[in-house]
Amino acid sequence: MSGIASVMTGWNAGKTRSVAPPRATITNLPRGATLGQPGDPAQQRRVLEATLALLAQDAPLEPVYLEES
Amino acid sequence: MEILEDRDRWQAKFGEGWLAHYQQTGQTDFKQYPTPRNRTAPTGPGVDLTRSRLVFITSAGGYLREEQEPFDAPNPLGDYTTRLFPASTPFYRLAYAHTHYDHVAIDQDPQVQLPLRHLEDLVVEGVIGELAPSVISFMGYQPDVSRVIDELIPAVVEVVRVEQPRAALLVPA
Numbered sequence: 691m692s693g694i695a696s697v698m699t700g701w702n703a704g705k706t707r708s709v710a711p712p713r714a715t716i717t718n719l720p721r722g723a724t725l726g727q728p729g730d731p732a733q734q735r736r737v738l739e740a741t742l743a744l745l746a747q748d749a750p751l752e753p754v755y756l757e758e759s
Numbered sequence: 760m761e762i763l764e765d766r767d768r769w770q771a772k773f774g775e776g777w778l779a780h781y782q783q784t785g786q787t788d789f790k791q792y793p794t795p796r797n798r799t800a801p802t803g804p805g806v807d808l809t810r811s812r813l814v815f816i817t818s819a820g821g822y823l824r825e826e827q828e829p830f831d832a833p834n835p836l837g838d839y840t841t842r843l844f845p846a847s848t849p850f851y852r853l854a855y856a857h858t859h860y861d862h863v864a865i866d867q868d869p870q871v872q873l874p875l876r877h878l879e880d881l882v883v884e885g886v887i888g889e890l891a892p893s894v895i896s897f898m899g900y901q902p903d904v905s906r907v908i909d910e911l912i913p914a915v916v917e918v919v920r921v922e923q924p925r926a927a928l929l930v931p932a
Contacts, residue, residue, distance in 0.1 A: 693803075694803075694806075694814075694924055694925055694927055695805055695806045695811075695925065695926045695927070696926065696928075696929065697926075697929070698928070698929040698931065699930060700931055705794075708795065708796045708797070709795060709796070709797050710796075710797035710798065710799060710800040711800060711801075712800050712801045712802070712803060720861075720864075721861070722860040722861045722862065722863070722864045722865060722871070722872070722932065723864040723865075723871040723872070724871065724931060724932060725870065725874055725930060728863075728864045728865075728867040728871050729867065729868050731877070734870050734871065734874060734877060738874050738877055738878075738881075741928065742808060742881070742886070745805060745808050745811075746805045746806065746807065746808065748802075748803070748804050748805050749800065749801060749802055749803045749804075750800030750802060
């Protein structure tokens with residue numbers, strides 16, 4: 691999407707890196723719970739906010755690893 | 760900039776390997792699947808999110824359960840269509856057609872994949888300027904990358920053209 695800033699978060703480091711996204715965070719969360727564990731809104735917010743924060747930076751960025759599982 | 764570098768080479772490997780095997784046997788064999796690879800990431804300036812409209816994009820297969828057709832989740836060749844629904848949609852109106860991830864977590868707490876209420880909170884808190892009216896939803900099992908480029912991406916771009924976000928968040932399932 692040329693012209694707008696984009697960011698993603700993913701649990702699969704290999705697949706995320708393979709497509710060379712402009713901005714990304716990578717976690718150790720399980721497939722199906724990309725933003726955090728169910729019933730843990732604080733974790734979901736941490737992942738979401740850390741991911742959205744990358745939008746302030748010019749792309750491309752190296753993917754940022756988050757210690758979330 | 761190309762969405763997929765060396766698309767022709769990828770398409771040839773996909774067609775001669777994974778797709779040919781499926782056409783001959785009716786079975787999918789991901790040992791034959793050529794992983795799409797880019798060497799160069801897109802460039803572009805950052806944005807001040809506090810003053811920006813953000814569009815949320817999800818590949819979790821979400822759709823309006825009483826108003827939209829579910830995605831063709833069991834199709835071994837994938838589904839490349841999109842569904843749009845309001846970012847304000849209450850979760851009870853959503854269902855998820857995607858057979859390639861465990862639905863236990865999303866059924867218990869949809870915000871593990873679709874953080875719609877968190878995003879609304881972030882608008883109230885001033886972290887995000889505003890949300891684009893529509894969520895762009897698709898079902899992320901899409902083995903044919905050429906169809907992603909030719910069918911899915913144009914549909915996404917059209918929503919971006921109409922709703923004019925300055926930023927996008929993708930949460931894959």
